[in-house]
Amino acid sequence: EAQVTQNPRYLITVTGKKLTVTCSQNMNHEYMSWYRQDPGLGLRQIYYSMNVEVTDKGDVPEGYKVSRKEKRNFPLILESPSPNQTSLYFCASRIRDGANYGYTFGSGTRLTVV
Amino acid sequence: QKEVEQNSGPLSVPEGAIASLNCTYSDRGSQSFFWYRQYSGKSPELIMFIYSNGDKEDGRFTAQLNKASQYVSLLIRDSQPSDSATYLCAASADRGSTLGRLYFGRGTQLTVWP
Numbered sequence: 001e002a003q004v005t006q007n008p009r010y011l012i013t014v015t016g017k018k019l020t021v022t023c024s025q026n027m028n029h030e031y032m033s034w035y036r037q038d039p040g041l042g043l044r045q046i047y048y049s050m051n052v053e054v055t056d057k058g059d060v061p062e063g064y065k066v067s068r069k070e071k072r073n074f075p076l077i078l079e080s081p082s083p084n085q086t087s088l089y090f091c092a093s094r095i096r097d098g099a100n101y102g103y104t105f106g107s108g109t110r111l112t113v114v
Numbered sequence: 115q116k117e118v119e120q121n122s123g124p125l126s127v128p129e130g131a132i133a134s135l136n137c138t139y140s141d142r143g144s145q146s147f148f149w150y151r152q153y154s155g156k157s158p159e160l161i162m163f164i165y166s167n168g169d170k171e172d173g174r175f176t177a178q179l180n181k182a183s184q185y186v187s188l189l190i191r192d193s194q195p196s197d198s199a200t201y202l203c204a205a206s207a208d209r210g211s212t213l214g215r216l217y218f219g220r221g222t223q224l225t226v227w228p
Binding site: 033035040041042043044045048058090094101102103104105106107108 | 148150156157158159160163202204215216217218219220221
């Protein structure tokens with residue numbers, strides 16, 4: 001089944017404890033992206049990647065890191081999480097060719113930082 | 115900053131009525147537009163995309179695009195209670211350094227009451 005898989009689905013952590021949210025897609029998509037979703041603010045892009053080793057900042061990159069060492073994986077790293085990073089996170093992927101294809105989203109990761 | 119604006123809602127319609135959702139975008143370079151449906155606590159699901167001026171129909175859904183006015187809409191005919199969700203409008207960045215990105219509006223919450 002074609003899908004984007006995120007783990008974990010739920011995570012509660014403490015301020016300052018480094019964490020990684022994994023994302024993997026099995027569709028051979030070039031583009032991958034991380035979004036966070038907060039009430040009243042909609043989906044905001046954190047980072048995106050156009051291919052292996054090619055990443056760029058989105059609209060809210062502060063406090064996050066990403067890497068794209070393999071085409072299928074795009075982990076999101078919070079080096080020192082803070083309570084304002086409590087949010088619902090989505091990973092998404094998209095094929096490069098064909099602007100008519102939207103992103104396919106993972107199931108989401110609900111992160112709480114206390 | 116590329117922006118996508120949606121009518122804020124919430125929108126409430128009776129079962130069987132037509133629901134009309136609207137969206138404007140700021141980037142004249144955007145070529146493709148997407149409508150996602152998101153149920154509470156779930157990930158966004160692509161339901162329609164459009165890239166040519168005019169109407170595009172898929173079952174009970176019709177997307178309309180007017181590039182001169184930078185306006186996109188989604189009509190849902192014969193609305194059903196199962197259509198109750200938040201609808202997200204997105205515009206693609208189709209050139210330059212932001213190629214491959216999608217910009218999302220904040221969403222319009224639709225409730226269809228029996």
